[in-house]
Amino acid sequence: MQVNEMEIIPVAHREPPLRNSWGAHSEVAARTIVRLTTADGEVGIGETYGDEQVIAGLESARSHVEGMNPYEYRRLRYNVGDDMVYGAIETALLDLIGRIVGEPVYNLLGGKMRESVDFSAYLFYKYADSDFESAAIAPQEVMSPEAMVEEAREFVDSHGFETLKLKGGVLEPDQEIATLQQLAEEFGRDTPMRIDPNGAWTVGTATRIARELRERDLRIEFLEDPVVSMNAHARLKRNIDYPIATNMYVTEFDHIAPAVTTEAVDIILSDHHYWGGLTGNLRLDHTARTFDLGVGMHSNSHLGVSMAAMAHIGAAMPTVRYACDSHYPWMAEDVIKSPIEFEDGAIAPSDEPGLGVELDEDALQQMHKRYQEEDVLAYSSVDSMAAEYADAMADRTDWLPNKPIW
Numbered sequence: 001m002q003v004n005e006m007e008i009i010p011v012a013h014r015e016p017p018l019r020n021s022w023g024a025h026s027e028v029a030a031r032t033i034v035r036l037t038t039a040d041g042e043v044g045i046g047e048t049y050g051d052e053q054v055i056a057g058l059e060s061a062r063s064h065v066e067g068m069n070p071y072e073y074r075r076l077r078y079n080v081g082d083d084m085v086y087g088a089i090e091t092a093l094l095d096l097i098g099r100i101v102g103e104p105v106y107n108l109l110g111g112k113m114r115e116s117v118d119f120s121a122y123l124f125y126k127y128a129d130s131d132f133e134s135a136a137i138a139p140q141e142v143m144s145p146e147a148m149v150e151e152a153r154e155f156v157d158s159h160g161f162e163t164l165k166l167k168g169g170v171l172e173p174d175q176e177i178a179t180l181q182q183l184a185e186e187f188g189r190d191t192p193m194r195i196d197p198n199g200a201w202t203v204g205t206a207t208r209i210a211r212e213l214r215e216r217d218l219r220i221e222f223l224e225d226p227v228v229s230m231n232a233h234a235r236l237k238r239n240i241d242y243p244i245a246t247n248m249y250v251t252e253f254d255h256i257a258p259a260v261t262t263e264a265v266d267i268i269l270s271d272h273h274y275w276g277g278l279t280g281n282l283r284l285d286h287t288a289r290t291f292d293l294g295v296g297m298h299s300n301s302h303l304g305v306s307m308a309a310m311a312h313i314g315a316a317m318p319t320v321r322y323a324c325d326s327h328y329p330w331m332a333e334d335v336i337k338s339p340i341e342f343e344d345g346a347i348a349p350s351d352e353p354g355l356g357v358e359l360d361e362d363a364l365q366q367m368h369k370r371y372q373e374e375d376v377l378a379y380s381s382v383d384s385m386a387a388e389y390a391d392a393m394a395d396r397t398d399w400l401p402n403k404p405i406w
């Protein structure tokens with residue numbers, strides 16, 4: 001058994017202008033689909049980021065992949081140094097092996113620890129979609145607490161989410177506290193919530209916010225990346241009693257030792273795209289348990305192949321204690337034949353062999369063509385941010401050049 005061909009297929013997908021502390025997502029963004037084919041015509045697929053470096057990394061891994069025995073992926077891990085490149089190929093290899101042996105990927109990872117994986121409603125402030133008609137959800141502008149409550153209502157009613165994640169670092173911190181307050185009033189004070197300003201607050205601001213949230217008695221599960229570095233999180237943790245989660249400062253195994261010794265974080269947000277694939281995530285889960293750290297799951301804009309992989313690994317990791325993140329509800333188009341549905345805010349991994357999803361060849365080719373024809377950003381643009389804050393930045397010398405620090 002050997003892999004004969006590795007196809008690297010960059011695709012451009014449309015997405016809404018979601019806001020974060022750097023700017024707004026560009027309305028066309030890139031992902032990469034990896035398709036492996038064996039001499040017998042068996043196929044395995046994976047999905048990853050669409051950055052040029054990832055594509056170049058995949059290209060340079062080609063000589064290790066074409067001709068390899070798909071079962072020997074551990075050796076590949078050492079031949080391909082980059083975790084993100086390896087992760088995409090490993091996902092495709094596990095899909096391939098699953099199809100060959102007739103087992104779902106979760107069984108190749110040691111079996112399910114849970115029948116389905118809970119996801120949170122991933123709420124973004126956003127600009128109005130220019131493609132209002134075909135938007136998947138909430139096409140209108142959402143730049144106030146009231147508008148956010150409407151967006152959250154649409155999310156919860158259409159997908160059944162029970163946990164709310166608010167992407168913060170966009171409005172003034174007091175406005176974001178007001179948003180959490182209004183969400184709690186709308187959905188009940190017991191609704192688990194998190195806020196993630198992607199490091200846009202100072203330790204002082206984050207301390208004040210944490211105290212205020214406590215006084216308001218909101219059910220905040222954790223603060224996610226509230227401040228700007230590992231050390232800043234360690235300082236913040238001396239002031240507050242909320243757990244801190246991160247997907248920004250602990251993103252590889254080498255970061256775990258400093259995170260533990262400085263006591264900077266409580267929860268690592270895993271991601272099979274950059275923690276060395278699905279098996280890398282199992283290693284992360286084990287390591288986190290060793291240090292009594294919690295595990296959740298981070299997301300970035302992604303399509304259905306990644307959604308399927310997230311459901312398999314989310315079901316197989318013993319330690320996942322928190323509802324996982326996914327941008328999938330925001331995506332108005334996909335490369336797979338039958339888009340995956342959330343049921344009561346959760347996704348059960350497919351019991352079909354492999355990941356259990358099939359590429360829609362027409363959609364794939366159309367999105368690939370768009371990638372070739374349009375000037376596609378890998379993921380998000382900071383332009384709108386710089387313009388929006390230009391005046392304020394002139395007065396605030398403590399702001400980063402393209403990002404506010406409140």
Ligand SMILES: O=C([O-])C(=O)C[C@H](O)[C@@H](O)C(=O)[O-]
Pocket residue numbers: 018019020196198247298299300301325
């Ligand atoms: O928590 C997260 O999902 C992230 O920090 C990564 C994403 O890139 C998020 O910031 C986004 O999509 O704007």
